[in-house]
Ligand SMILES: Nc1ncnc2c1ncn2[C@@H]1O[C@H](COP(=O)(O)OP(=O)(O)OP(=O)(O)O)[C@@H](O)[C@H]1O
């Protein structure tokens with residue numbers, strides 16, 4: 318019975334996210350447009366500068382997985398901001414007073430955010446040929462699974478942050494201090510291996526970096542440049558992301574159980 | 578059914594609710610009347626298990642709010658003081674999500690939603706986004722939502738605050754309708770006198786304490802005297818004359834109005850004497866005591882700042898009486 322209520326609550330929160338996502342076309346466009354701009358402007362601009370003498374290396378296709386991860390990062394974080402919104406503008410109260418386990422709210426939020434982030438990522442994935450990448454069907458499936466894992470990890474993390482933030486302003490502050498570094502230190506623009514020691518140490522703490530690395534693992538399968546662009550083996554990335562997800566999900570569930 | 582005993586809620590050092598006790602019988606209509614910051618919302622939140630009490634006990638629908646929060650939540654419907662709808666969803670979607678959260682049987686959900694939308698007069702707006710609704714419509718939708726799962730107790734935290742008088746009257750009619758058709762126990766907070774007057778029983782709360790608890794009629798009976806309100810261009814002189822020459826108790830209210838508790842209006846002498854004695858008289862009115870006066874006599878303050886203007890108060894009490902007469 319408890320379990321069923323838990324499941325239904327997760328479903329309700331998830332359903333609400335999805336319904337709203339499809340209703341907001343402008344947000345959808347903005348979220349796709351931004352990475353596209355990065356890819357076109359940064360990718361093409363920097364491509365000419367980074368003509369490395371490594372076989373199979375092309376800056377545009379190197380940066381592409383980073384841009385996909387960026388989309389996931391932004392969409393997931395955006396989804397978790399809405400918790401504060403809900404708390405300030407009310408809907409959360411409706412759920413808190415209902416006879417349902419509160420921890421289910423955190424899970425529903427994280428799953429809803431991951432689903433929308435995944436859809437966003439999938440749209441971007443259709444542009445892979447533009448970045449000079451040909452992806453096999455099995456690679457696409459692996460990538461989608463991975464994107465979901467990455468999105469779940471980040472949404473859960475964002476939920477923990479949001480649950481501990483009082484106001485919208487506070488969240489924006491934190492987000493600026495979190496999102497931008499997470500993105501810049503994700504290895505989206507340069508391989509982890511070429512960064513100075515201290516920066517590598519910081520990047521090892523960044524979950525997004527594991528996502529980017531995992532994506533490159535899959536996208537560069539069979540390419541002679543793979544050893545240069547990839548830092549960890551794929552299973553390593555997946556394990557770290559899964560562990561981080563479990564930890565963050567547990568923390569976010571606990572945070573919601575505490576809400577008064 | 579609500580049973581509250583010596584309920585206390587502290588926020589750190591500050592006591593927001595102070596040893597409050599009252600009971601509301603099954604099907605009863607209880608009003609909590611008090612000014613801003615009196616502790617009305619805090620009490621409701623404790624009863625709804627959203628806040629833990631610092632002391633005392635409370636049972637809602639027979640369940641203890643601390644030991645059986647899940648059972649309490651299942652048996653209550655809640656309309657919060659601040660909006661809690663998702664305004665990017667439609668009216669029906671808001672109700673559907675609620676039905677799922679409360680485990681309303683799927684078969685029953687559709688008809689029940691229809692029935693309630695009819696009840697609050699929103700049947701033709703079911704597919705509109707809530708953000709297109711007016712304040713009054715949102716309120717009605719929230720009331721419908723609170724009733725969806727057939728709660729034994731419905732909490733309404735200032736259901737009409739911030740709405741225009743006509744909308745308020747509408748909501749009021751819906752609440753009456755709901756009491757007839759759903760038979761729920763209703764617990765309502767308000768700082769509108771005329772709303773409290775319509776309840777079976779009223780608790781007057783101030784600074785976290787209940788200062789009076791009874792039916793509106795019984796509360797008003799504690800102030801046996803009618804009130805004479807005199808409006809004059811020359812209040813200082815008038816006040817002195819009323820006090821010294823007529824020997825009556827009188828207080829200045831605002832800058833033009835004097836209130837006199839009327840001991841014997843019926844003897845027919847007092848009014849002509851008063852009218853003759855007061856310089857610059859521009860209006861004179863006699864009113865029955867209202868809950869506002871009860872509050873004033875118990876706390877020495879008006880419930881709402883604007884109500885301190887007793888012309889406004891006279892209008893209010895007249896309105897309340899007109900309504901009862903209807
Ligand atoms: N979470 C909180 N932390 C600290 N103080 C609080 C908290 N919630 C309420 N209070 C204080 O408790 C008192 C009672 O507040 P409450 O919201 O119950 O008043 P109210 O009667 O509902 O007033 P209103 O008519 O304005 O809604 C107020 O002084 C308020 O500042």
Ligand SMILES: [Mg+2]
Nearest residue numbers: 617618619658
């Ligand atoms: Mg309140």
